[in-house]
Amino acid sequence: MWPFTGRAAERDLVRSALRAGGGILIFGAAGSGRTRLLAESAAGAHGSRARVRGAGADVPFGAFARLLGNPACPVNPLGWAIRALGEAPAVLEVDDAHLLDPHSAALVRHLVTERGTRLAATVRSGVPVPEPILALWREGLVDRVDLAPLNPRETGLLLAAALGGPVEVGTARRLHHASGGNIRLLGELAGGVTMTRIHGQWQWQGELTLTPRLRHLAEAELAELDPAESEAVGLVALGEPVDLEVLLELADREAVARLERRGLIVRTPPRARLANPILAGVARERATAPRTPDRLARLVAAPETRAERWSGELSAREIEVARLASWNLTNREIADWLVLSPRTVANHLCRVYTKLGVHDRGDLAPFLATA
Numbered sequence: 001m002w003p004f005t006g007r008a009a010e011r012d013l014v015r016s017a018l019r020a021g022g023g024i025l026i027f028g029a030a031g032s033g034r035t036r037l038l039a040e041s042a043a044g045a046h047g048s049r050a051r052v053r054g055a056g057a058d059v060p061f062g063a064f065a066r067l068l069g070n071p072a073c074p075v076n077p078l079g080w081a082i083r084a085l086g087e088a089p090a091v092l093e094v095d096d097a098h099l100l101d102p103h104s105a106a107l108v109r110h111l112v113t114e115r116g117t118r119l120a121a122t123v124r125s126g127v128p129v130p131e132p133i134l135a136l137w138r139e140g141l142v143d144r145v146d147l148a149p150l151n152p153r154e155t156g157l158l159l160a161a162a163l164g165g166p167v168e169v170g171t172a173r174r175l176h177h178a179s180g181g182n183i184r185l186l187g188e189l190a191g192g193v194t195m196t197r198i199h200g201q202w203q204w205q206g207e208l209t210l211t212p213r214l215r216h217l218a219e220a221e222l223a224e225l226d227p228a229e230s231e232a233v234g235l236v237a238l239g240e241p242v243d244l245e246v247l248l249e250l251a252d253r254e255a256v257a258r259l260e261r262r263g264l265i266v267r268t269p270p271r272a273r274l275a276n277p278i279l280a281g282v283a284r285e286r287a288t289a290p291r292t293p294d295r296l297a298r299l300v301a302a303p304e305t306r307a308e309r310w311s312g313e314l315s316a317r318e319i320e321v322a323r324l325a326s327w328n329l330t331n332r333e334i335a336d337w338l339v340l341s342p343r344t345v346a347n348h349l350c351r352v353y354t355k356l357g358v359h360d361r362g363d364l365a366p367f368l369a370t371a
Helices: 009-017 034-042 077-085 104-115 131-138 151-161 169-179 183-192 213-224 225-238 244-250 253-261 277-286 294-300 303-308 317-328 331-338 342-356 359-369
Strands: 023-028 049-053 091-095 119-126 143-146 197-198 201-203 267-269 271-274
Touching: 009 023, 009 034, 009 119, 009 271, 009 303, 023 034, 023 131, 034 091, 034 119, 077 104, 091 104, 104 119, 104 131, 119 131, 151 169, 151 183, 151 201, 169 183, 169 201, 169 277, 183 213, 225 244, 225 253, 225 267, 225 271, 225 277, 244 253, 244 271, 253 267, 271 277, 317 331, 317 342, 317 359, 331 342, 342 359
Parallel strands: 023 119, 023 143, 049 091, 091 119
Antiparallel strands: 197 201, 267 271
């Protein structure tokens, strides 16, 4: 298990809320460290403790099953559960509270409002939350903390604590960018790359490889999206970083907002990008390029804007060619679109590869996303 580093302020906030006699909801994206923070924070709480976990909406009292036993067809399920639970715990830890069934959510609310139980619960950002749980926050009975991705400094400190020594600044930045500050992805990345200790500092000098585990995590995240969200993610992946106004014109605005709440899309006005290159790479493979002229023209930013961004490196025409090539369009398709010859396109790509220090089309999209 990785050392607990980078969430000290959030841990203190949770402990303070529990000491104050109320509780707190810990919101965060998948892999943000919600469960670990819950465990570290509640460990210092006084009084009896109980820990449950959301088990889905289909099983009544599924989260509390191991504490309650089996009901004998009770007329009043909540009343039966209250009696079966016996003495209310002083502190109740609920992991994945967004997965609580309605009966369990009602029981949690009763324990907080009627029995004085202090609550510490984790909730995944951007997904529906049972009304009894969300109501506790709206009514001011519990606080709320939202876990942001680790920043570069926190990433470096976590890596140093895990590796038992300082990490070279460039390595920490590369791993931070590759993971997007997501603790779960950072752990998978650090465990899959070759780190060497040079002059007392850990360094990573290899290339980012999409391991089966990393691919599975990204695919699982994308599999949870509805069609409108999938389309929005595909547009961002293909045009990354896409102009925000263009994205909001081409995609469903509510879907974009939901993706932001889940931490999958990051706004850096006036543009938007996906949270990390791992997600972007898998999304790009799954996406279909909008080859119709109107949508393609809207997704690709104006040449003069791109030229300003890479001033001194790529010409306006080279930027056009690089962007279209990053979508895996063939030289012939690019030539047809730009009214050039395939040979001219090939010459432009050769210069692009040389200037950017990349080797093929697959290397272009990550560079364009981070340049």
